[in-house]
Amino acid sequence: MQGACKLNNDSSTTQFTSLKSKPEENNRSSTGSFVILGLIFLTSIVALGIVYLNFPKVEESEKQHIKLPRDIEDAKRLGNVLSRYKDKFYIQVLGAYFITYIFLQSFAIPGSIFLSILSGFLFPFPLALFLVCLCSGLGASFCYSLSYLVGKRLVMKYIPQRVTEWQSHVDKHRQHLLNYIIFLRITPFLPNWFINITSPVINVPIVPFFVGTFLGVIPPTFIAIQAGTTLHQLTSSSDMLSWTSIGMLALFAVISLLPVIFKKKLQEKID
Template sequence: MPTQQRTQDAAISTRVALISVLIIFIGSLFALFLVYKTFPKVTDEERQFIKLPWNIEDAKQLGIVLSRYKTDHYFQVMTGVFITYIFLQTFAIPGSLFLSVLSGFLFPFTIALILVCTCSALGASLCFLLSQLLGRKLVLKYYPEKAQAWAHQVDKHRDNLFNYVLFLRITPFLPNWFINLTAPVIGVPLVPFAVGTFFGVAPPSFVAIQGGQTLQNLTADDFAISAGSLTWLAVCGVVPLVPVIFKGWFKEKLE
């Protein structure tokens, strides 16, 4: 195939990918709009707090409003949190951490944890799929060194990708948005990626949801990660590596 033809095909492919992502984004915005429009009627004072939480104060005010309507509109409130969380994760928009805190305030701990893990896994998987459409060129253009370094690590852990994804989700070495965008580019399969994300976000979500239990009294200073939380995350981060270490040890013994 002539070089010019390949260039034209690549340009068409990129254009199709851009249009597809744009359509998906507009459709997602429309879903958020429907959630907002179908929410029970609120007062003018309350309406100002019905917005995406960008900080702990936003989450606190939103939580206070939603808690007033949760008893009579339980599934409506949960659906709103669910769709909003997935939207933020899908398009790598900051704010999902505060939705985790909000979930801890609105729902019982177990339900909040399952909700956050499910939303994280679904949203990250959708971001993964969008990255397959468009992300390769963006990642290789803006983060070539990081992508190459992570690709090398993925190759080293090819036989233990679930444990490796689990480790990455628990520990803060790579930001979640970078993992979501880069994973399909460097050959991480979707299934271990999604399952590893579901279980991997549980320990940090545990900390955020616990904070949500006392959201009304929580301040930005209180929200700073404590030494106990860091210890908890460190222990949880080591656990996924234990089977890998033992597997390598037994392999060496057998050889």
């Protein structure tokens, strides 16, 4: 087993090094990669526009609030508008939320934290929790796929050192990769956008990536949804954090590593 793991690590490192060691080819391909990413982004913008055009007709004074929230006040105003139409146009509101969240995650655009908070204001807690975790998993996987298809050379051109460092960390945890991804999603050690775009470059498989993301965002999403139930009392997104919530995140981070610790202890006894 250890030999197979070492062989796999060597193979992934070789592929990574091969990609890194061709700067001229990377430079020639960068422009094409940017063009493809731009076209995919524009297509996604068109899809968002179609969703907007098919949204129920709102009051003229409310149209200005139908936008991606950039702060908690934007989230409050958007929440007020959506809550008015939610009962009569539930599917449209749910669909618009779903597509918008995935769009933000897919292109690593800031703002999904406000949508997570907003879900607690708009939907029942179990639905909100499942919805945000699913959107996070799908959006991160789409970002992973974009990086795999057209972003590898861009990643290696602009942040090669950070990728190299993370490659060494991942290679140490390949035997328990799922737990490692869950741990990273719970903790703030690495930005989510960095994990999303670099994972395909260092050969993190898509299945543990998706499952680890889905499960790993549960604790922080739980806190965000709880905050959303008192949306109008919030003055900023940082209000949802308290010593209790930070302690809860730390506890879940430790729990995510327990299977790894027990496995190591068991292996030591067997050996």
